[in-house]
Amino acid sequence: MSQLLVSFTLLVGHDDLLAAQTLVHLFRTAQEAASAEFLLITGSRDILKGSSMAQRYPLLHSVSLQLLSAFGVNVRQVHSTRSGPWAEAQAGMEAAAGTYVVLVRAGTLPLAGWLHTLLDTFAAHPRAAALGPLVLSPSGQVLEAGGLLASNASPALLGSGGLPAAAPALLHLRHVDFVGAGAVLALRREAALAAGGFDHRLQLYLGDVDLGMALRQQGHHVLVQPLSVVVARQPSYSRIPAKPSDQAQAFLADQQLVASKWEHALQLRHCPPAAVKARLAALTRATAGRGVGGRNSRSQWGPRVLWIDDTVPTPDKDSGSVRALGLLKILVQEGYQVSFQPRREAWRGYNLALSAAGVQVLPAGRLVLRAPMRNGGNCMYDAFLVARRSNYNKTRDVLGTACPGVPQILDTVDLHFLREARDELLRRGLGQLRALPALLSWLDSEAPELALTAPGIAALLRRRDGELGLIAKAQAVLVVSQEELEGLLFVGNFNHHPNVDAALYLVEHLLPRIRGKLPQAKAAHLRAHLVGSGAIPPHALRAVRRHQRWVQFHGYLTNDELGLLYAGVKVVVAPLTSGAGVKGKVNQAMKLAVPVVATSIALEGLHARDGVDCLVADKADDFADKVVAAYENCTLWRQLSLGGSCNVRRHFSLEAARAPLLKALAQVGLPVRLPTARVDCGGGPGKEGKRER
Numbered sequence: 001m002s003q004l005l006v007s008f009t010l011l012v013g014h015d016d017l018l019a020a021q022t023l024v025h026l027f028r029t030a031q032e033a034a035s036a037e038f039l040l041i042t043g044s045r046d047i048l049k050g051s052s053m054a055q056r057y058p059l060l061h062s063v064s065l066q067l068l069s070a071f072g073v074n075v076r077q078v079h080s081t082r083s084g085p086w087a088e089a090q091a092g093m094e095a096a097a098g099t100y101v102v103l104v105r106a107g108t109l110p111l112a113g114w115l116h117t118l119l120d121t122f123a124a125h126p127r128a129a130a131l132g133p134l135v136l137s138p139s140g141q142v143l144e145a146g147g148l149l150a151s152n153a154s155p156a157l158l159g160s161g162g163l164p165a166a167a168p169a170l171l172h173l174r175h176v177d178f179v180g181a182g183a184v185l186a187l188r189r190e191a192a193l194a195a196g197g198f199d200h201r202l203q204l205y206l207g208d209v210d211l212g213m214a215l216r217q218q219g220h221h222v223l224v225q226p227l228s229v230v231v232a233r234q235p236s237y238s239r240i241p242a243k244p245s246d247q248a249q250a251f252l253a254d255q256q257l258v259a260s261k262w263e264h265a266l267q268l269r270h271c272p273p274a275a276v277k278a279r280l281a282a283l284t285r286a287t288a289g290r291g292v293g294g295r296n297s298r299s300q301w302g303p304r305v306l307w308i309d310d311t312v313p314t315p316d317k318d319s320g321s322v323r324a325l326g327l328l329k330i331l332v333q334e335g336y337q338v339s340f341q342p343r344r345e346a347w348r349g350y351n352l353a354l355s356a357a358g359v360q361v362l363p364a365g366r367l368v369l370r371a372p373m374r375n376g377g378n379c380m381y382d383a384f385l386v387a388r389r390s391n392y393n394k395t396r397d398v399l400g401t402a403c404p405g406v407p408q409i410l411d412t413v414d415l416h417f418l419r420e421a422r423d424e425l426l427r428r429g430l431g432q433l434r435a436l437p438a439l440l441s442w443l444d445s446e447a448p449e450l451a452l453t454a455p456g457i458a459a460l461l462r463r464r465d466g467e468l469g470l471i472a473k474a475q476a477v478l479v480v481s482q483e484e485l486e487g488l489l490f491v492g493n494f495n496h497h498p499n500v501d502a503a504l505y506l507v508e509h510l511l512p513r514i515r516g517k518l519p520q521a522k523a524a525h526l527r528a529h530l531v532g533s534g535a536i537p538p539h540a541l542r543a544v545r546r547h548q549r550w551v552q553f554h555g556y557l558t559n560d561e562l563g564l565l566y567a568g569v570k571v572v573v574a575p576l577t578s579g580a581g582v583k584g585k586v587n588q589a590m591k592l593a594v595p596v597v598a599t600s601i602a603l604e605g606l607h608a609r610d611g612v613d614c615l616v617a618d619k620a621d622d623f624a625d626k627v628v629a630a631y632e633n634c635t636l637w638r639q640l641s642l643g644g645s646c647n648v649r650r651h652f653s654l655e656a657a658r659a660p661l662l663k664a665l666a667q668v669g670l671p672v673r674l675p676t677a678r679v680d681c682g683g684g685p686g687k688e689g690k691r692e693r
Contacts, residue, residue, distance in 0.1 A: 006036040006115070007098030007189070009078075010104045011088055012057065018233070020059040020107040025077075026068060029110045037074040040064070041092040043083045044149075053077050080191065086198040086207030086589070089181065093197055096189055105234040110184065117228040117356070118186045121173065124357070125333055129191035129220035130212060132179030133228035134170065143232055144183070146176030146224035149279065150273040151266045153259035155180075155209050156280050158224075173225050173358035175302070175337065177270070178212030183232035187211075191220055199261075205254040213262045221335065227356050247531055259517040302335035303382035303670050306369075311342045312350045312361060314558050317533040318493045319584015320413055324387065325357070330658050332358035338380075341367060342390065367395065369402040372631070379403035381671055387411045407668035485570040488514075488528045488627070489594070491562070491585040495534030496577035499540075503530055503574050504540055505620075507547050513624035515550065518631065526550065529565060529574075566592045570637070571630050574602035575623060589654050590644030593639055595630045597623065601607050607651045613643040 008026055012019045023038065040060065042053070054061040065231075067073040082089035093101050100122065102115070108132075118131050135144040157180060179185050185208060195214035198207045212222045245475040259266065271279075307328060313321035323681045334412070339360040351361045370379055383406060384399050386392045392410050399408055490506055492499030506528060515523040529543065533556040544553050557565065566572075572589035574601050586606060589596050596614040603616060610616040614632055616625040630637055650656065 004035075004037060004098045004462055005100065006119075007039060007092075007101050008036055008079050008095060009041055009089065009092030009095030009101055009103050011085060011103065012040055012042050012060065013018045014104060015405045016057045016059045019057060020063045022104060022106050023060065023063050023067075023622075025106060025109045027071075027073065029112050029114060037076070037097060039065075039092050039095060039226050040069075040075065041080065041088045042086045043080045062118045067577065082200050082204055085181075085198065086202050086532035089207065090198040090200060091370075093187070093192060099189060101187045101189045101192065103181055103187065105181065105183055105232070108183045109231040109233075111229045111231065112186075112394075114228040114230055115332070117225055121225045121228075121356075122186070122188065124329070125221060125223065127219070127221045127333065128223050129188045129195075129215045129218075130179050130222045131186040131228075132176075132224045133184050133230045134224070135180070135183045135228040135230055137231050138233060140230055142170065144180045145170045145226060146174065146222075147178050147180055148276045149177040149209060149213070149266070149270055150274060150276040151270040151401065153206070153255050153262065153266060154210070155206065155277075156276050158280065170226050172360045173227075173332070174224055174360075175335065176212075176222055176224050178209045179222055181208040185228050188220075191215065195220075196216070199257075200253045200507065201257060203250045204260050205251045210258050212524065213265065215259070217265060218261075222246075223358070225356070227352070273405050277644070300647060302336045302337055304339065304380060305331060305383045305385060305670075307359075307387070308341045308367075308383045308395055309343070309366075310391065311344050312340060314350055315569050317556065319588065322584060322588075325354070325415075326657060327661055328354070328359050329357050330661055336674070346637055353549050363377075367398060367402075369399065373637055373663075379406055381406060383665070383668060384408045387410060394450045404683060409664060409668060421538045485568060486522075486525060486527075487569045488526070489565060489569040489572045490528065490530050490574070491535045491572070491588070492532045494532045494536040494540075494581070498576055499532060500537055501578060502574070502576045504543055506530075506573060507543055507551055509620050510573070510575055510623055510627070511547065511550060513620060514627050517624055520670040522631070529554060529569065531555070531562060531565065531579060563592075565592055569594065571627055572596045573623075573627060574598035574656040576602040587648055590647040591652075593641045593645040595640035596644055597627045597630055598622065599623070608644070608647055613647040614640060631691075 010019065010023060010026070017041075026038070040053070040057075054142055059693075064075040078092050078095045082088075082091075089103055089639055092103065100119065102118075104110075113670075118133065121131055122128055132144075132146055137143050143157075145280075147155050147157045149155055155178065158176065158506045172347045179480070192211065192215070195211065195218055197211065199210050202210060208475060214220055214329060270276075309324065313325040313328070315325050328338055328340070338358065339362055340354060341362045342364045347682065354361050363421040369381065379402065381403065384395075384403075386395055386399075386408060389412055392408075396408060399406070488505060488506075488511075492502065494500055494503070507530075511526075511528055515526055518526060528551050530551065531554045536544075536553070536555075539554075544551050554565070566589065572586075572594045574583060574586050574589075576583070581597075583602050583604075583606075586596055586598055586602055586608075589611065590606075590608070598606075598614060598616060599618050600616055603614060607616075608614045608616075615626040617626045630640060
């Protein structure tokens, strides 16, 4: 029997109508609910001795029976022998069978897609053990977006100061000290139980805070995903009572228990109440999500890193964006607080995708590097990662002046020195092979110069032996027989002239040779597919039209459309004669188990072996021969399919890219895991035959 994915644990409380409404909304708004279980949690105070569930909660009982009879939904009651919300929550978690336990308080109304978003976040962040949604009031104001915890165990809810739901400061996945259980709290069940679960000694408050502390002490992450949204009608358990009362006394007792239990960790890793209050005030004032703290206000979360590039990643348009998005995700998974500063705006959908991954997207335009003077005026970042030499040249002096001593890491994105030199050699008519030693010598001399002229800057250069390459995300597996495959595929962004040159070379020089070497029946049906975003130049478009019987120009395709095309072609070709660096188009084809025939330039940095992982040819006749060999030889086709996919998994998976990126960060003095030292809260300086699609 397969493992149950989700267990909904509904804290019923005293209101039958609210509990019934919440159960209905859970079922309606979560498509995963049909295969989930629903636990109705009651305590000793909820059901009078001698009465039944049906008598105490007639509406809830009726809804449960209807879900069972109409949809076969598993709804069962769990009665806690102890009273109090945390004892009841613990009873529900212990009774649950799902991998994830979603604790829901009666009166919470989730919005469509809320659960799917949380489960996707769990899948993308293996270290996440607790997740919370963005909690709104019925009027649309933010009630809660996670919370901060002061050194005296006093909680402060992010967003409780009246921020609107669309406040940019809240619109990205973020690390928090705790997720309030006043509405929804999603947990990895095994991790939560291993951390001790909810402490039944707490009367009414801070059970969620206590569990957050326990999870983080064990190395787990506690996150808020604002793209998952719920509406709550009741105050959080972590909201401090405003007036002296019995509840206020209970809060103080619970606070003292938490403060005593976690005294060492609170003093070591958490800031005093005044500093926490200042951070909340800064967040409320930050209209663009800036000015939330300085370099040393990072609490138990990781260092703050600012990534600067031309625009946010557009992974459906170019392989460089796939790589950048992967690197950003690694940083977030490692606990870094990552902000992205684009130099120009992109379609908002790309911003939302980046926010969902845990990256704060800043408005395009002027760099804001220091907090306002009222917040100390300190540099807000612990490191800068600048993509592309052009951006580095424009920003290095600004970064160095505003934040002296803060390390800058240059990601050249491709071997731009080598590419520009090759372009110059082509313009002069010089041969590639004869000039290669001089080109590599030039690259080796340029890179140290960059480091020497800018002390303390680590140049993260994409060398042929040190690539931080990443590939597209895993997709569904589609099994295709070789006999069903036909055609050639070339993929490249046509705003990049080496891709235009390669497409012309394929159409005008290689395709006629390939067709001439294939059996007549196969040559008659052979088509070359050209795919890529960007505007293809008129002269190239005319060449394509001259050969349109054998060439199909698709232009831009979505990821799903391109996946279908990859699944149907027999060979991917990459006949590049210029350019430099690792080619994402080749990596993607290998990952999807499509045999590749390419020039040596197209295979730079891929660690691919000729005849094992791919076929390599630099002359037109040799290239055509190798395409025909891959097309006709079933044994060779299978070898290239398997070898290429294994090569990509070995060298260019997300995990393969993690080590060199973290090594680069360590070289500039940044931790590769969450910091363990005392925090300064004040100022200071700164498979065979299978295709994946």
